[in-house]
Amino acid sequence: MPISFSPTSIAYLVIAISLAVQLGFAFGVFGPAWLSPVFTLPALAIIAWAWRRAERQRAASQAFAALVI
Numbered sequence: 001m002p003i004s005f006s007p008t009s010i011a012y013l014v015i016a017i018s019l020a021v022q023l024g025f026a027f028g029v030f031g032p033a034w035l036s037p038v039f040t041l042p043a044l045a046i047i048a049w050a051w052r053r054a055e056r057q058r059a060a061s062q063a064f065a066a067l068v069i
Contacts, residue, residue, distance in 0.1 A: 010046070018040045
């Protein structure tokens with residue numbers, strides 16, 4: 001049984017992880033602060049993927065609603 005997450009929950013999770021990484025770099029836990037943008041760039045890709053996924057789901061549901069109604 002596949003587990004499905006909503007795009008909103010994925011975005012919140014990515015934002016929370018990115019914030020934790022940024023704070024870790026700010027306090028020197030993960031290394032020098034100049035590395036923080038490099039390690040948070042994947043967060044932008046994940047949010048863009050979640051956005052596109054949500055748009056596809058919305059388009060599909062609107063097409064289904066138009067077909068049914």
